[in-house]
Amino acid sequence: MSSPHSRKIIHIDMDCFYAAVEVRDNPELAGKPVAVGGRAGGRGVLSTCNYEARAFGVRSAMPSSEALRRCPQLIIVPGRMAVYVEISKQIRAIFERYTAKIEPLSLDEAFLDVSDSAQCRGSATLMAQQIRAEILAETGLTASAGIANCKFLAKIASDENKPNGQCVVLPEHNAEFAAKLPLRKIPGVGPKTAERLAERGLTLGADVLQHTPEALEQWLGKFGPVLYQRAQGIDNREVISERVRKSVGAETTLLTDLGSETECLLELRKLLPKLAQRLGTRAFKGIHLKLKFSDFQQTTVSRQATQLDEVIIRALLQTGYQRAEGRGVRLVGLSVSLDDNDSQQLQLAI
Numbered sequence: 001m002s003s004p005h006s007r008k009i010i011h012i013d014m015d016c017f018y019a020a021v022e023v024r025d026n027p028e029l030a031g032k033p034v035a036v037g038g039r040a041g042g043r044g045v046l047s048t049c050n051y052e053a054r055a056f057g058v059r060s061a062m063p064s065s066e067a068l069r070r071c072p073q074l075i076i077v078p079g080r081m082a083v084y085v086e087i088s089k090q091i092r093a094i095f096e097r098y099t100a101k102i103e104p105l106s107l108d109e110a111f112l113d114v115s116d117s118a119q120c121r122g123s124a125t126l127m128a129q130q131i132r133a134e135i136l137a138e139t140g141l142t143a144s145a146g147i148a149n150c151k152f153l154a155k156i157a158s159d160e161n162k163p164n165g166q167c168v169v170l171p172e173h174n175a176e177f178a179a180k181l182p183l184r185k186i187p188g189v190g191p192k193t194a195e196r197l198a199e200r201g202l203t204l205g206a207d208v209l210q211h212t213p214e215a216l217e218q219w220l221g222k223f224g225p226v227l228y229q230r231a232q233g234i235d236n237r238e239v240i241s242e243r244v245r246k247s248v249g250a251e252t253t254l255l256t257d258l259g260s261e262t263e264c265l266l267e268l269r270k271l272l273p274k275l276a277q278r279l280g281t282r283a284f285k286g287i288h289l290k291l292k293f294s295d296f297q298q299t300t301v302s303r304q305a306t307q308l309d310e311v312i313i314r315a316l317l318q319t320g321y322q323r324a325e326g327r328g329v330r331l332v333g334l335s336v337s338l339d340d341n342d343s344q345q346l347q348l349a350i
Contacts, residue, residue, distance in 0.1 A: 008124035009239060010112040011146040011154035012131060014091070015163035017108035018084060019050040022077050024140045033074045037064055037273065047079055047273035051163060061270040079273075084108075085281050087139055094134050098127055103239045106277045109158075111151055113239035128166050150235035152187050153177065174233025179206040186230050188223055192253040192330070196220075205231040248282070249290075249335025250274040257294045257328025261321045264291070267332045268313055275334050276308060284336035289316040291324070292331035299323045308336075 014020070018036040023029045033053035038044020044064040056071035068074055088107040095102050101113035112131075120126035128145035135143045145166035146157025153169045160167035169177050178186075183203060184194045196219070202208055208216065208231035216224030229235070250271045258264050268289070287305045292298040301320040305312050313334070321329075 006115060007113060007149045008115045008117075008122075009148055009151055009154045010114055010124055010128045010131070011151070011158040012091075012095070012110055012112065012128070012135075013144050013146075013155075013158045013162075014108035014135075015142045015144055016048055016050045017141070018048045018079060019053075020141050021080075021084060021087060023050065025083075026077075029075060029077075033058065033071050035064075035067060035074055035076050036079045037067075037076055038078075039064060039076065044076070045269045045273055046076070047277065049074075061273060063266070063269070081276070081281075087141070088280070090139055091135055091143075094131060094138065097134075098131060101239050101241045103241055107280050108277075111154065111239045113241075125166075125168050132164075132166065148174070150174070150233070151237050151239065152230060152235045153233060155187070156181065156185055169233075176233075178231055178233035179204065179209070181205045181231075183208070183227075186227065188226065188230070190253045191255050193220065193223075195255060247288075247335050247337050248275065248279050248284075249288075249333060250278060251290060251331060251333025251335075253292075253331045254329070257330050258332075259328055261317060264317055264321060264329055264332055265314065268317065268334060269310075271332070271334050272308060272310075272313075275336070279308075279336060283339045285339040286337040287312055287316065288335045288337065289313065289320050290331070290333035290335070291320045291329050293324055294328035294330055296330075297327075298331070305336075306339075 019034050022036060023034055031052065033050065033056060035046045035049035035053050035058060037046035046060055046062050046064060046067055048060045049058045053071055053074055058067045058071050058074060064076055084107055095110060095112055098119050099112050099114045099117050103111040114124050114127050117127065120130060124147045128147050132143045132145055135141060142164035144158050144162045144164060146154040147166065148154040148157055148169040149171045153174060157167040157169050181204065183189045183197055183205065208227055213225040213228040216228050220227060252267060252271060284306065285304060286302055288300055288302045290298060290300050299320055301316045303312055303316060
């Protein structure tokens with residue numbers, strides 16, 4: 001097993017995956033702002049959009065109606081999950097030519113530990129270039145890559161030269177790279193945590209190092225010392241190729257507490273595409289809704305289900321929100337309990 005210092009980790013992230021597939025399969029969409037998601041009339045939410053759409057301020061998880069206000073010429077197409085899954089399998093097969101140590105994060109991104117790979121004379125940079133070239137040749141889609149000796153820097157680096165680019169962070173530059181990072185980019189720093197840190201004058205990795213791990217733990221709990229390490233470019237987590245997961249979820253902490261059931265439902269609709277992407281083709285047996293209130297107390301409501309049906313989610317929310325008893329809601333989340341013995345494909349009913 002390679003040591004943390006000698007690891008070579010590649011993070012591959014497909015560029016606007018769903019939208020890119022739709023443009024590939026319908027060349028008439030090339031050069032136009034395109035998004036994948038639900039229709040505005042049905043209170044739909046976008047799963048993703050291409051760079052032409054992002055130029056207008058359109059973003060994933062945005063309500064379709066808002067996206068069309070920002071970009072009236074936006075073309076919204078329904079998702080085709082079965083197609084995305086098949087392409088994801090093609091991409092996975094390419095990864096396996098280089099290493100067996102693959103940790104998928106979703107259909108369109110994964111970590112690869114190539115520390116022991118003899119491909120490309122052992123150069124992770126050349127492997128990333130070749131993997132991206134093979135993905136383009138075999139699927140017609142572009143991917144970006146980040147290369148580092150730790151996971152979180154590789155993931156951040158993959159976003160540096162998007163689309164269709166890559167970035168290398170050499171081990172001797174880890175600390176310098178991390179020190180310049182906006183804290184919001186560091187995994188684990190959500191909007192609320194970033195806001196709390198900014199109130200104390202901490203906005204960059206370098207700012208974190210002006211304080212002790214003990215002080216950070218007082219402010220942030222167990223995540224404080226982890227953030228202190230991240231700010232130095234340290235992340236000793238291994239790429240885990242085999243992991244038994246019992247659940248998949250998505251949640252968001254709000255900058256401002258929500259004061260109504262309707263507001264909560266809008267946030268849950270934004271989470272659905274993210275949850276569907278993380279779930280992929282895996283079957284599940286139950287849906288769980290989580291609410292955290294303004295006093296940090298939380299509640300969970302569950303129901304047996306085999307598809308992401310908004311009717312069920314509305315019913316769960318109705319029960320959960322009654323427990324707020326006048327308190328604001330600072331976090332909403334959705335998760336599903338996996339059924340590993342069931343091979344049925346994901347059905348998405350939004």
